[in-house]
Amino acid sequence: MISGENILVTGGAGYIGSHLVDALVEKNRVTVLDNLSTGKISNIQHNLKRKGFHFIKGNVEDAETLRKAAMGCSIIVHEAAVVGVKHYVKDPLKVLLVNSLGMENVLEVARKTDAKVVFASTSEVYGKSETLPLRENGDRLLGSTSIDRWCYSTSKAFDEHLCFGYYKKYSLPVVILRYFNSYGPRADGSEYGGVIPIFINRVLRNKAPQVHGDGKQTRCFTYISDTVAGTMLSLEKKGAVGEIINIGTNVETPIVELAGRIIDLSGEKMKPEFITHEKFYGKSYEDIRRRVPDISKAKKLLGWEPRVDFEDGLRRTIAWYKKVIR
Numbered sequence: 375m376i377s378g379e380n381i382l383v384t385g386g387a388g389y390i391g392s393h394l395v396d397a398l399v400e401k402n403r404v405t406v407l408d409n410l411s412t413g414k415i416s417n418i419q420h421n422l423k424r425k426g427f428h429f430i431k432g433n434v435e436d437a438e439t440l441r442k443a444a445m446g447c448s449i450i451v452h453e454a455a456v457v458g459v460k461h462y463v464k465d466p467l468k469v470l471l472v473n474s475l476g477m478e479n480v481l482e483v484a485r486k487t488d489a490k491v492v493f494a495s496t497s498e499v500y501g502k503s504e505t506l507p508l509r510e511n512g513d514r515l516l517g518s519t520s521i522d523r524w525c526y527s528t529s530k531a532f533d534e535h536l537c538f539g540y541y542k543k544y545s546l547p548v549v550i551l552r553y554f555n556s557y558g559p560r561a562d563g564s565e566y567g568g569v570i571p572i573f574i575n576r577v578l579r580n581k582a583p584q585v586h587g588d589g590k591q592t593r594c595f596t597y598i599s600d601t602v603a604g605t606m607l608s609l610e611k612k613g614a615v616g617e618i619i620n621i622g623t624n625v626e627t628p629i630v631e632l633a634g635r636i637i638d639l640s641g642e643k644m645k646p647e648f649i650t651h652e653k654f655y656g657k658s659y660e661d662i663r664r665r666v667p668d669i670s671k672a673k674k675l676l677g678w679e680p681r682v683d684f685e686d687g688l689r690r691t692i693a694w695y696k697k698v699i700r
């Protein structure tokens with residue numbers, strides 16, 4: 375495990391970022407830069423008084439703030455971004471600007487300070503590609519730019535290109551991780567969050583989970599400790615530099631089945647509701663039917679594979695939500 379380093383985690387008060395910080399802070403000095411737009415102080419509260427932990431409230435688009443936060447750091451993990459499908463359709467301009475300007479600032483400061491950059495990219499980059507399983511060197515397939523939903527995918531793909539630009543021009547060490555649907559404690563259960571926390575949040579409040587469309591669309595869900603383990607390994611494995619790596623499970627779950635499992639595991643008795651995508655997201659949305667990663671590269675380069683069984687991960691997540699909701 376990486377130790378003795380000064381590490382900046384942008385977005386470190388968010389869901390994935392805060393869990394990563396918990397793993398890093400054991401043996402490293404960690405600075406978090408976060409504007410608390412979707413992140414929460416409660417996610418990092420337990421670290422605030424810890425020696426070697428430092429929190430800065432600020433924006434990644436602000437180059438001067440980032441410069442100060444990154445001072446003396448040998449590694450920058452860039453987790454800050456505007457995330458959540460509802461954001462993509464509500465304010466695409468914000469998604470595009472924060473995600474691209476933040477990335478450029480991170481790379482520019484890393485170039486000047488000789489820091490390594492690990493970038494939190496996403497399976498959304500593949501768009502609606504039907505060439506499954508999705509391989510890191512595979513083609514991307516996106517809809518029209520008139521559909522706002524694709525702005526996030528585009529912003530993250532642009533960020534990946536920026537990373538490669540800096541890698542090639544300045545030999546800046548960069549690692550690009552494409553996370554696939556991570557879930558676990560602290561994930562945002564509001565309508566801006568991911569499907570698992572949204573479903574759990576509704577079920578525990580005695581409201582039926584709302585399945586969009588026919589519910590046969592699938593996703594591969596990754597428990598947070600696996601997402602963090604993959605990220606931790608990417609910080610130190612030399613073979614990861616200059617590479618894109620999928621971090622996800624390859625177990626597909628249809629969304630309607632997910633709703634049923636969450637209801638059962640929560641000990642509730644109800645049936646999911648079905649609503650159209652349009653009703654939830656408006657017209658500027660298009661769904662992706664299946665998303666399955668090829669994870670052989672992560673196994674080869676990082677020695678990583680997911681360990682947490684889906685049912686076990688769901689149980690742990692539901693237990694956490696029960697504590698905070700009830």
Ligand SMILES: NC(=O)c1ccc[n+]([C@@H]2O[C@H](COP(=O)([O-])OP(=O)(O)OC[C@H]3O[C@@H](n4cnc5c(N)ncnc54)[C@H](O)[C@@H]3O)[C@@H](O)[C@H]2O)c1
Nearest residue numbers: 385388389390409411412413433434454455496553555556
């Ligand atoms: N959760 C997933 O399943 C998933 C999947 C693929 C990729 N990702 C990527 O992983 C990263 C972390 O996502 P998450 O799920 O933890 O979401 P999150 O919203 O919990 O975390 C993002 C963090 O960035 C912060 N932030 C947003 N804009 C900022 C800005 N302008 N300046 C500073 N901080 C800012 C937020 O306050 C938040 O703490 C993101 O880059 C996201 O794109 C997540």
